[in-house]
Amino acid sequence: MTAVLGPNRYGKAETRVVRVTRDGEVHRLKDCNVGVSLSGDMRDVHLTGDNSAVLPTDSQKNTVYAFAKKHGITQIEEFARLLARHFVDSQPAIRHARVSIEEYAWERRGPHSFARSSGEVRTCVVHHDQDGTTTVVSGLEGLVLLNTTGSEFHGFARDEYTTLPPATDRVLATAVTARWRHTTPPDGRTSPDTLEIYDFGESYEEVRRCLIDAFAGTHSLSLQQTLYAMGARVVETRPEVCEVRLALPNKHHFLVDLSPFGMDNDNEVYYAADRPYGLIEGAVLDDAAPDAGPAWD
Ligand SMILES: O=c1[nH]c(=O)c2[nH]c(=O)[nH]c2[nH]1
Numbered sequence: 124m125t126a127v128l129g130p131n132r133y134g135k136a137e138t139r140v141v142r143v144t145r146d147g148e149v150h151r152l153k154d155c156n157v158g159v160s161l162s163g164d165m166r167d168v169h170l171t172g173d174n175s176a177v178l179p180t181d182s183q184k185n186t187v188y189a190f191a192k193k194h195g196i197t198q199i200e201e202f203a204r205l206l207a208r209h210f211v212d213s214q215p216a217i218r219h220a221r222v223s224i225e226e227y228a229w230e231r232r233g234p235h236s237f238a239r240s241s242g243e244v245r246t247c248v249v250h251h252d253q254d255g256t257t258t259v260v261s262g263l264e265g266l267v268l269l270n271t272t273g274s275e276f277h278g279f280a281r282d283e284y285t286t287l288p289p290a291t292d293r294v295l296a297t298a299v300t301a302r303w304r305h306t307t308p309p310d311g312r313t314s315p316d317t318l319e320i321y322d323f324g325e326s327y328e329e330v331r332r333c334l335i336d337a338f339a340g341t342h343s344l345s346l347q348q349t350l351y352a353m354g355a356r357v358v359e360t361r362p363e364v365c366e367v368r369l370a371l372p373n374k375h376h377f378l379v380d381l382s383p384f385g386m387d388n389d390n391e392v393y394y395a396a397d398r399p400y401g402l403i404e405g406a407v408l409d410d411a412a413p414d415a416g417p418a419w420d
Pocket residue numbers: 276287344345346347373401
């Protein structure tokens with residue numbers, strides 16, 4: 124048997140960078156977690172111990188901090204793209220860069236004071252290839268949504284282990300993980316320093332709004348149906364998005380049996396279970412969506 128080197132990549136995971144912008148009295152804050160992963164001609168480092176093609180992960184971390192100072196962090200997609208292009212353009216051995224960023228939100232509580240927002244996180248993954256192609260996937264995690272009515276689940280398959288009663292009026296709750304692929308990855312056109320050609324901030328807010336509106340406005344016969352409605356709302360409303368991938372945990376709310384206390388429970392008192400939970404996952408695409416390339420890797 125002979126071993127051969129398979130696909131590989133390397134980089135610095137979870138560089139935590141906080142960028143404060145001090146424009147006079149009112150400060151702005153960006154709080155991010157950046158992952159860099161590079162690939163290319165890395166045979167020698169694995170096979171012979173020759174490190175000459177290896178830009179240290181320590182340098183990658185330093186680049187994140189230096190770029191935060193030099194360019195600031197406006198939209199995470201732009202910052203990720205700037206980094207990805209830099210590594211591919213400056214390192215002969217690097218053919219492909221993947222940069223992922225999580226952004227933690229802070230609410231303003233004064234000119235220089237902030238309160239960390241709830242668990243919701245904005246995300247992006249940018250791939251940049253030596254041939255110049257860039258893919259951008261934006262996303263969010265931890266968007267917790269709940270409908271107190273307008274949700275049913277019945278008519279499902281049954282077997283000898285099925286005990287679930289049909290529901291015609293139940294609480295539907297989930298914590299949305301959503302990722303969406305941008306149709307035309309903006310290419311930066313001139314140089315990595317001039318990126319104001321595409322408003323990722325507005326796109327993010329509008330996609331988020333579509334997801335919430337579709338969840339709230341869909342009379343649901345299953346969480347699967349709601350998932351499709353959410354994804355379709357984004358794809359049909361936002362021309363810049365060609366594919367949405369959703370993971371929706373079904374955060375079960377069970378009616379508490381109050382009969383031992385001589386009380387009825389007309390859909391008023393619930394036990395919010397945290398596990399186990401149903402996990403509903405799916406993708407919704409524009410039927411003309413271009414090939415995804417490495418976007419989802
Ligand atoms: O919306 C739902 N989809 C399911 O697949 C499922 N399975 C289950 O037990 N409850 C639910 N609810």
